[in-house]
Amino acid sequence: MGEIEGIYTIWLREAKRYVRYRSRIVTAIFTPLLWLLVFGMGLGSAMKFGGVMNNYQSFIYPGIIAQTILFTCVMAGIGIIMDKEYGFLKEIMVAPLSRTSIIFGKSLGISTGAIIQAIILFFLSFLVGVSMTPLIFILGIIVSIIIAIGLSGLGLLIASFMDSMEGFNLVMSFVIMPVFLLSGALFPVTGLPEWLSFIVYLDPLTYGVDALRAIILNNSVMPLEIDILIVSLFAVFMVLLSAIVFTKKEQNLM
Amino acid sequence: MTNIIETKNLSKTYDEFKAVDSINLKIKKNSVYGILGPNGAGKSTLISMLCTILKPSSGKAIVNGYDVEKESNKVRDSIGIVFQTRAVDNILTGREHLEMHAALYGVDKNVRKERINDVLELIALGSKIDEHVKNYSGGMVRRLEIGRGLIHHPQILFLDEPTLGLDLRTRESIWKYIEELKNTIDITVILTTHYLEEADHLCDEIAIIDNGKIIKTGSPKKLKEELKSDIITLKTSEKEKFSNILENKSFIQDIFNKDDELKLSVEKGENLIPKIIKIAEDENINIKSIEVSHPSLEDVFIKYTGRKISDTSFNKKSKKMRR
Numbered sequence: 001m002g003e004i005e006g007i008y009t010i011w012l013r014e015a016k017r018y019v020r021y022r023s024r025i026v027t028a029i030f031t032p033l034l035w036l037l038v039f040g041m042g043l044g045s046a047m048k049f050g051g052v053m054n055n056y057q058s059f060i061y062p063g064i065i066a067q068t069i070l071f072t073c074v075m076a077g078i079g080i081i082m083d084k085e086y087g088f089l090k091e092i093m094v095a096p097l098s099r100t101s102i103i104f105g106k107s108l109g110i111s112t113g114a115i116i117q118a119i120i121l122f123f124l125s126f127l128v129g130v131s132m133t134p135l136i137f138i139l140g141i142i143v144s145i146i147i148a149i150g151l152s153g154l155g156l157l158i159a160s161f162m163d164s165m166e167g168f169n170l171v172m173s174f175v176i177m178p179v180f181l182l183s184g185a186l187f188p189v190t191g192l193p194e195w196l197s198f199i200v201y202l203d204p205l206t207y208g209v210d211a212l213r214a215i216i217l218n219n220s221v222m223p224l225e226i227d228i229l230i231v232s233l234f235a236v237f238m239v240l241l242s243a244i245v246f247t248k249k250e251q252n253l254m
Numbered sequence: 255m256t257n258i259i260e261t262k263n264l265s266k267t268y269d270e271f272k273a274v275d276s277i278n279l280k281i282k283k284n285s286v287y288g289i290l291g292p293n294g295a296g297k298s299t300l301i302s303m304l305c306t307i308l309k310p311s312s313g314k315a316i317v318n319g320y321d322v323e324k325e326s327n328k329v330r331d332s333i334g335i336v337f338q339t340r341a342v343d344n345i346l347t348g349r350e351h352l353e354m355h356a357a358l359y360g361v362d363k364n365v366r367k368e369r370i371n372d373v374l375e376l377i378a379l380g381s382k383i384d385e386h387v388k389n390y391s392g393g394m395v396r397r398l399e400i401g402r403g404l405i406h407h408p409q410i411l412f413l414d415e416p417t418l419g420l421d422l423r424t425r426e427s428i429w430k431y432i433e434e435l436k437n438t439i440d441i442t443v444i445l446t447t448h449y450l451e452e453a454d455h456l457c458d459e460i461a462i463i464d465n466g467k468i469i470k471t472g473s474p475k476k477l478k479e480e481l482k483s484d485i486i487t488l489k490t491s492e493k494e495k496f497s498n499i500l501e502n503k504s505f506i507q508d509i510f511n512k513d514d515e516l517k518l519s520v521e522k523g524e525n526l527i528p529k530i531i532k533i534a535e536d537e538n539i540n541i542k543s544i545e546v547s548h549p550s551l552e553d554v555f556i557k558y559t560g561r562k563i564s565d566t567s568f569n570k571k572s573k574k575m576r577r
Contacts, residue, residue, distance in 0.1 A: 002360040009357040013346065020345050087341040091402075094307060095358035096330040250307075 006097040007105035014109020018076075018116070028117045032068045036061060036128055057128040062212035063185025065121050065140075066205055069148050070183075072114040073107075074176050077155015080106065081165055093250060100243040103156055107239055110155070111148035118144045130216060139215045146231050147208040153238025160245045183209045189221055204234040258283040258410060258442045259304065264313035266299050266466075273299040275466035276313065281444065281459075283409075286436055288457035288474075289446040290555070296466040297446035298338060301414050304444070305335050318409045331359065334403030338414040338446075340395050344388035348379055348398050351387065352405055359406035369405055376435070377401035393424035397431065404435075411435075413445040417452060429455055450551040460551075462558055469558045474551055481549045481557060483507065484523030486530065488516050489542040496539050505529070523548070 018024070036057060044056030083089040092102060122140060125132045158171055183205035192200060200206055211227035214220030220227065259281040266274040274296045281287045289297050302308040304317055306326040315322045318332040342351060352373060356366045374383060377397040387395065396416060403411055416432070417425040433456065436443060447453055453460050454474045461471045470477065490496055493516055500506050500518065505526060508519035520526055523546035534541050 005357055005360065009354055013343070013350075013354055016350070017343070017345055083343075086344070087337060087339045088343045089341075090307075090337050091341045091355070092358070094305060094330060094335055095355075096327045096360070097358060 002096075003098060003101045006095065006101045007108065010092065010102060010105030011109040011112065014076075014106060015112045018109075018113035024113075025116065028068065028072055028113075029120055031071070032064045032117075032121055033124070033127075035064050035067070040064075040128065055129060058130045058217065059188075059213075060186055061125065061128045061130055062216045063183065063209050065118055065144065066147060066183060066209045066212055067180050067185050068117050068121060069114045069144055069208075070151055070180055070205060071176060072117060073110055073148050073151035074155040074158070074171070074179075076110040076113060077107070077152045077157075078159045078162065078165070078168060078171060079110075080156055080159045081162055085164070098243075099247040099250070100240065103153070103243040103246060104239055106156060107149050107152035110152035111145055114148040114152075115141065115144055118148075125216075136215055140212060143208070143211045143215060143228060143231065146228070146235050147205070147211075150204065150231060150235035150238045153235065153242050157238060157242040157245060160242060160249050179203055179205050182206070184221075185209050204231065207231050207234075256282055259287075259315070259317050259444070261304075261315040262313055264300070264303060264315050265311050266296075266303060266308060267311040272466050274303065274310075277463075277466075277468055279461065279468070281442065284436075284440055284442055285458040286432070286443045286445070286456055288453040288460035289444070289463055290448070290450070290453045290460050290551075291446075291463040292448055292559075295448075295463050297448075297463060298414055299466075300463070301412055301444070301446055305333060305412055306330055331406070332409045334406065334408035334411045336396070336399045336403050336411070336413045336416060338418060341399065342387045342390075342395055345386060347386055348383040348390070349374075351398060351402055352383075355402045356405050361406050369407075373401040373404055376404070376431075376438075391424075392420055393427065396420065396424075396428055400428075400431065400435075404439075404441075408441070410442045410444060413443065415446055415448070417447070417449065425449075425452070432456055450555065454551045462555060464559045470554075477554045478549050478551065479522070481553055483519050483549055483553075484521065485547045486518040486520055486523050486526065486544065487547065488518070488530070488544040489514060490516065490534070490539055491542070492539050496534065496537070499533065499537060500530075503533075 040057035040060050047056075080089065083092075095102075119141065122132060122137055154175075158175060162171075182200050182203040184200060185205075189197065189200050189206060189210075207222070207227045207230040210220045210222055211224055211231060214224040214227065257280045259279060261277055261279045263276040263278065264274060265272065265276050277300060289300060291297050299308065303310050304315055304322060306322050306329050309323060317329045320328040320332070322329050346354070349370070352370045353366070356369060361369060377400065379394060379397060379401075382390065382394060387398070390398065400411075400413070400416070413432070417428050420428065429452065432443060432445075435441065443456075445452075445456065457474060459471065459473050460477070462469045462477075472480070493511065493514070497509055497511060497516055500516075501509060505520055506518055507521070510517040510519070518530075527544060527546065530544070531541060
């Protein structure tokens with residue numbers, strides 16, 4: 001009971017933070033719209049793609065939802081460094097609560113913000129000519145939640161190795177962008193050169209994008225169950241791993 | 255249990271550097287205990303180990319009957335901590351901080367409101383409590399943090415440099431607040447400070463710590479008495495004569511002739527004033543004024559460490575360790 005309430009408390013604080021920084025929500029919606037409307041429209045009109053894609057904009061739509069979750073979660077995960085700098089992390093870390101609960105509560109809180117953005121994007125599906133049904137919506141949100149938990153775990157894990165926000169550019173270049181570009185959010189992952197294909201399948205987000213594409217466009221490379229299984233395993237693994245690392249490095253966090 | 259905290263050879267070593275070196279502490283229940291020392295002396299490291307934030311390199315610490323290493327969650331349940339640096343979230347309100355803390359420490363839902371109201375009365379933040387913490391002044395944040403540390407009714411409250419960086423008025427109001435606390439509830443307060451007035455003002459007992467070692471413990475009063483050097487300053491027209499008479503008295507340790515004043519170094523000055531006046535009367539010497547001054551903790555500190563508390567240059571290593 002104590003642990004569950006602890007998780008809830010940490011989630012609540014994170015959610016409050018998200019809602020109170022309203023500007024963050026606006027930018028978080030604006031960027032994916034740029035991708036969808038400008039990049040999607042521009043590239044889609046300039047080139048004709050073979051195979052499954054009749055409409056490039058709708059093809060990248062699930063990918064852009066995944067991208068929004070990726071950026072929000074990893075960045076917010078790294079935001080725990082701000083908690084460290086402003087000292088609030090200490091208050092949480094000395095509470096009689098297991099590190100796993102702290103990390104889990106934190107990633108649930110971060111995911112909540114990401115999911116709010118995902119929901120808004122789901123409602124905007126008409127912009128790219130994708131039809132939305134309640135079933136697609138519900139399934140899509142469930143998969144998004146799982147993806148979000150894993151990615152916020154990744155963000156927290158990275159943060160535990162960082163001392164300040166100065167390393168943020170490195171994370172942007174070497175984690176966020178590669179994970180995004182290699183996920184097949186912008187291109188089909190079939191028919192790639194072997195070396196690229198190999199890396200693409202190492203990227204956990206590939207399975208998230210594929211799952212969302214299966215749900216939204218009914219068009220995927222792998223069976224939906226496999227995608228969901230891999231994404232779920234990734235989420236569990238990330239939360240546990242960052243909990244372990246946080247326990248180990250606890251003393252440096254103070 | 256009379257001692258709420260006991261440590262045995264508690265040490266923390268970083269590489270070659272001994273931040274805390276075999277410290278043995280015994281802290282009585284419901285007392286206010288001060289850990290006094292210059293910057294980098296190891297105060298924060300010591301407190302961090304008692305709060306289970308840092309693992310000791312060797313030695314043992316028992317807090318409220320629990321071992322800090324083996325039963326850290328139980329220790330955490332029994333203590334409240336106010337950190338040296340601020341530990342609040344600017345975007346939450348004061349009340350939200352209190353609510354969150356109550357939930358994290360598993361305070362029963364039925365009593366939560368009541369506890370928060372009790373604390374609110376104590377910290378007297380008024381309507382500010384429902385404003386975002388970013389609008390608070392330094393003193394208000396401190397009061398909130400102290401109040402927060404009390405929500406779960408801890409047995410022990412740790413205050414790490416509670417008035418560091420606060421102006422004099424705020425500092426005095428925090429002192430008053432801590433005194434009120436000790437008079438109203440059963441709680442042991444452990445505070446670190448490098449302000450001597452603070453230790454003198456608040457603590458029942460203090461430990462002077464320097465270079466990771468305890469140099470001296472005792473009540474501020476006792477420590478000052480041990481210096482055995484109250485100064486009696488008196489003015490008289492017949493200075494030379496009186497000085498010659500007093501020189502042979504056994505209770506006088508030293509006599510200084512300064513300008514128109516006579517300074518006598520003695521033990522327990524108050525008790526000697528009647529005696530001195532009597533001697534003067536017997537000799538028909540007219541004393542114009544007489545006063546006693548007690549040694550300050552600063553004098554105590556100088557005696558045991560050989561330097562003033564404020565002019566310690568601390569090396570890079572210890573500075574880093576304190577963070």
